[in-house]
Amino acid sequence: MTTLTQPLLSARGVTKVFGFGRQKNTAVDNVDLDLYEGEVISIVGESGSGKTTISKILLGLLTETSGEIYFQGAKRDIRSHAKKQEYWKNIQAIFQDPFSSYNIFNKIDSVLLDCINMRGGRSLPREKKVEMMSEACSFVNLKFEELTNKYPFELSGGQMQRLMIARIFLLKPKILLADEPTSMIDACSRATILDELMHLRREIGMTIIFITHDIGLAYYVSDKVYIMEKGKFVESGSADSVILHPKEPYTRRLLNDVPKIYEEWDLTTV
Amino acid sequence: MANTMLEVKELSTKYITRFREDVYAVDRVSLAVKEGRSLGIAGESGCGKSTLALSLMGYYFPPLHYTSGEIIINGKNISGMKPDDVRKSILGREIAYIPQAAMNALNPTRKIIHFIEDVIMEHEVYATKKDIYERAKKLFETLGLPAEVLQKYPVELSGGMKQRTVIAISVLLLPKVLIADEPSSALDVTSQKMVIKMLRHLMEAGMISSMIFITHELPLLYNVVDDIMVMYAGQIVETGASREMVFDPIHPYSKGLMGSIIVPEQGLRDVKLTAIPGVPPNLKKPPAGCRFAERCRFVRPECLVTNVSLRQAGDGRAYRCILPEAELREAYAREEHKK
Numbered sequence: 001m002t003t004l005t006q007p008l009l010s011a012r013g014v015t016k017v018f019g020f021g022r023q024k025n026t027a028v029d030n031v032d033l034d035l036y037e038g039e040v041i042s043i044v045g046e047s048g049s050g051k052t053t054i055s056k057i058l059l060g061l062l063t064e065t066s067g068e069i070y071f072q073g074a075k076r077d078i079r080s081h082a083k084k085q086e087y088w089k090n091i092q093a094i095f096q097d098p099f100s101s102y103n104i105f106n107k108i109d110s111v112l113l114d115c116i117n118m119r120g121g122r123s124l125p126r127e128k129k130v131e132m133m134s135e136a137c138s139f140v141n142l143k144f145e146e147l148t149n150k151y152p153f154e155l156s157g158g159q160m161q162r163l164m165i166a167r168i169f170l171l172k173p174k175i176l177l178a179d180e181p182t183s184m185i186d187a188c189s190r191a192t193i194l195d196e197l198m199h200l201r202r203e204i205g206m207t208i209i210f211i212t213h214d215i216g217l218a219y220y221v222s223d224k225v226y227i228m229e230k231g232k233f234v235e236s237g238s239a240d241s242v243i244l245h246p247k248e249p250y251t252r253r254l255l256n257d258v259p260k261i262y263e264e265w266d267l268t269t270v
Numbered sequence: 271m272a273n274t275m276l277e278v279k280e281l282s283t284k285y286i287t288r289f290r291e292d293v294y295a296v297d298r299v300s301l302a303v304k305e306g307r308s309l310g311i312a313g314e315s316g317c318g319k320s321t322l323a324l325s326l327m328g329y330y331f332p333p334l335h336y337t338s339g340e341i342i343i344n345g346k347n348i349s350g351m352k353p354d355d356v357r358k359s360i361l362g363r364e365i366a367y368i369p370q371a372a373m374n375a376l377n378p379t380r381k382i383i384h385f386i387e388d389v390i391m392e393h394e395v396y397a398t399k400k401d402i403y404e405r406a407k408k409l410f411e412t413l414g415l416p417a418e419v420l421q422k423y424p425v426e427l428s429g430g431m432k433q434r435t436v437i438a439i440s441v442l443l444l445p446k447v448l449i450a451d452e453p454s455s456a457l458d459v460t461s462q463k464m465v466i467k468m469l470r471h472l473m474e475a476g477m478i479s480s481m482i483f484i485t486h487e488l489p490l491l492y493n494v495v496d497d498i499m500v501m502y503a504g505q506i507v508e509t510g511a512s513r514e515m516v517f518d519p520i521h522p523y524s525k526g527l528m529g530s531i532i533v534p535e536q537g538l539r540d541v542k543l544t545a546i547p548g549v550p551p552n553l554k555k556p557p558a559g560c561r562f563a564e565r566c567r568f569v570r571p572e573c574l575v576t577n578v579s580l581r582q583a584g585d586g587r588a589y590r591c592i593l594p595e596a597e598l599r600e601a602y603a604r605e606e607h608k609k
Contacts, residue, residue: 046458046459046460047429047458141547156315156316156549157315158315159549185315186314186315186486187314187486187487187488187527187530187531188314188486188526188527188530188545188546189314189315190530190532191529191530191543191544191545191546192545192546192547194543195543195545213458213459214532215459215534216489216532216533216534217532218534219532219534219538219539220532220538220539220543239539240539243534244536253460254459254460255534257459257460257462257463258459258489258533258534259466259487259489259490259492259493259533260489260493260533260535261489261492261516261531261533261535262533262535262538263535265493267463267466267467267470
């Protein structure tokens with residue numbers, strides 16, 4: 001049992017450099033991050049600020065150039081494939097583009113079956129597996145009977161993204177990394193997706209990292225907000241303090257650029 | 271009394287798929303845009319926003335087909351005209367279009383100025399290259415774009431710059447009406463703001479008379495346009511002035527849509543988002559009654575069989591629902607009270 005004083009996942013001085021010599025590009029620059037159990041944090045930044053790079057490092061898809069990542073107090077070790085698999089039981093991701101997140105040759109049943117197998121349900125009877133799958137589908141308001149024998153590309157973008165959440169429901173990871181989960185779907189389905197994610201979070205007590213460029217979304221869902229600029233965190237703190245009382249000029253500019261409803265949107269400063 | 275720049279009467283268009291099935295994407299849409307006004311079209315993916323935009327321009331290339339209705343652009347009736355004739359005489363001069371994937375609209379092997387030469391020479395046979403350069407340079411300067419852009423290849427420009435270049439090219443021939451189809455959806459907030467500023471500048475400087483802006487980002491729409499029209503499954507479900515549409519929608523679908531707005535402003539964190547369950551109907555076989563009936567909270571048995579038409583609700587507002595305005599408002603008030 002981890003206590004509140006010990007972070008679930010933390011990064012210390014993580015740096016990622018792409019290329020070398022003249023082409024050298026520091027995408028993530030000496031970043032510190034602490035994630036406690038049950039928290040929802042957001043990493044907000046413009047395109048090219050390094051938010052996807054940091055998310056890939058946290059997931060273990062990219063290796064950091066320098067710095068350390070600690071998971072549940074111990075240094076993360078994912079050098080072998082078996083250890084990576086073990087790590088991925090605890091951390092899972094939803095990506096931006098639902099259309100390219102699935103293997104197009106696998107049917108939806110097998111996508112969900114894989115999740116059950118990964119959680120050690122390989123030896124369960126068939127009926128039990130089907131029951132689990134339909135439970136996961138009904139959790140995200142999809143009907144399992146309609147999805148069997150279908151391929152992911154037969155679904156709409158919003159439905160695919162919801163199927164992704166159904167996967168997470170079956171996998172029950174400790175940490176979920178949502179990399180722009182709603183940027184490719186329209187505003188109406190966005191509300192559905194966010195509702196379901198938050199419901200899932202309450203249900204299985206998950207910790208969520210949102211990676212987004214939508215500062216409104218970050219404000220709506222998260223407890224803590226990190227603002228990222230050119231590979232560095234320029235401002236961090238509770239959502240209310242960062243969004244409503246920003247200190248850094250970069251945060252202010254970012255907030256100023258978002259269209260508003262109740263306040264006047266100032267178009268003169270660009 | 272301002273002139274009506276664009277008038278559409280009962281326009282219906284359909285797609286014919288490879289399997290000879292008809293998809294009724296736009297169904298009896300009527301709209302009018304006056305000089306100096308801008309109209310926003312909102313709705314979820316697949317509701318027919320982009321198809322309507324193409325239909326307005328008379329851009330009927332297969333699989334899109336014209337069924338019925340009238341389109342009058344600045345006094346010229348273009349319904350029934352061949353797409354090629356429309357392209358030569360109407361597109362560019364009367365009506366221009368900024369496509370959804372404007373970033374990819376530029377030819378990667380040609381410099382921007384060469385692209386501009388092509389566009390102008392298509393319409394003005396006797397234009398010289400020197401004149402074209404001067405015109406393009408002047409236009410780019412008025413729009414706040416550096417003139418060096420003209421001598422560059424598209425790959426040398428950033429996403430936001432490409433988008434603004436495409437907008438500048440689309441107003442080269444000084445069209446009366448500009449249709450912007452999600453011009454900022456692939457950009458980050460700062461570039462988006464620049465694009466919006468540019469479109470507003472075009473309107474204010476009188477370079478275009480009217481604008482149609484299509485997006486599903488409601489906060490953006492609210493800040494850009496004068497009137498909003500909400501579409502659902504190929505039909506208009508509600509129209510009205512943007513302020514009233516955002517703060518006081520009548521139709522249950524618009525109400526749901528406005529309930530999904532997220533903005534970073536004080537006190538909006540605890541507001542619960544309203545999600546509309548279900549999916550839009552299949553337009554190959556549109557429902558006989560109200561198209562929204564399946565997903566509506568206030569559905570009644572008669573909704574499923576009655577074909578509802580738009581009802582006027584004062585101040586130029588109209589909505590498509592079987593229930594009277596007062597009854598809907600009462601229902602919303604009850605829901606508010608329950609919370």
